[in-house]
């Protein structure tokens with residue numbers, strides 16, 4: 001049994017969305033540009049808290065977030081293990097019963113799991129809080145116990161010093177993979193990050209868009225949700241291009257090109273958005289040489305007013321390549337991704353005299 005789709009309840013208004021740490025601002029601006037009745041309340045390392053008047057199901061069109069949660073309320077919590085015994089009483093005092101029954105009907109027909117995070121000084125672990133909350137939900141509301149593989153509802157508790165913030169997850173596990181069970185390739189970029197990169201490129205309906213290191217095509221798939229004159233992907237690996245072809249709409253053209261020699265005329269590309277090969281991911285030898293030759297090629301391809309958005313953790317190499325090619329990096333956003341800290345680098349071509 002998968003998580004139930006809880007779209008359609010307009011009663012509650014405060015939500016939390018989680019995303020990759022570093023793209024909160026882009027995600028928040030996507031929210032505000034998509035919904036007039038949405039107000040961002042607070043942003044905090046990978047989390048965005050917001051108030052929204054409309055139907056929660058509408059929020060499922062957000063693309064820069066990984067999960068969306070409904071805020072249920074908070075209670076005070078002490079720092080020691082014996083304080084966990086207070087949780088059932090605290091939950092009763094939150095008066096959640098009617099709200100939960102209104103949302104999910106017979107609560108005993110729903111199995112629940114709980115995940116928790118914890119910051120501050122406590123003598124319990126996040127797993128112990130999660131277990132204590134699950135026990136309390138079963139005791140107080142007569143929910144059934146679920147497992148990670150099989151559950152109806154997923155509660156989340158964030159313990160921050162003396163407070164526990166309770167949320168219920170709205171988005172199913174497949175939300176962050178665009179409805180798929182998992183991504184095209186394990187090494188593929190997270191769709192939320194790919195989408196943030198696309199938004200940073202300021203997509204326009206007349207764009208010729210290129211991802212010259214497209215791999216399995218995550219960035220191209222995200223770009224395809226906006227109009228474009230042409231969307232082109234290329235990669236040196238035919239194997240990856242085959243995976244991309246299986247997963248992308250026909251309108252996206254794919255080519256086996258070396259990113260240092262793209263078979264397109266000069267000044268004909270409006271946007272280049274790409275997840276470069278990172279030092280650890282490739283067997284290409286000299287990453288500096290590749291970046292420099294690619295950057296010279298990218299500058300040749302970009303039309304006046306063009307924008308380039310690149311992701312890599314090889315900061316020294318990309319900055320040097322940009323300098324050698326005469327490309328000015330104008331903006332940089334550092335992410336926290338799979339235990340690494342790559343950055344998104346944005347460069348713009350001001351006019352036909354060169355780079356801004």
Ligand SMILES: C[S@@+](CC[C@H](N)C(=O)[O-])C[C@H]1O[C@@H](n2cnc3c(N)ncnc32)[C@H](O)[C@@H]1O
Pocket residue numbers: 185187188189212213214215216217218219234235236237240257258259260275276277278281282284290
């Ligand atoms: C970090 S991966 C891109 C991942 C992609 N964004 C995805 O979601 O699957 C980098 C890609 O660069 C490709 N690559 C490496 N050297 C290349 C070159 N000289 N020209 C074009 N592609 C190259 C690799 O085959 C790989 O698919």
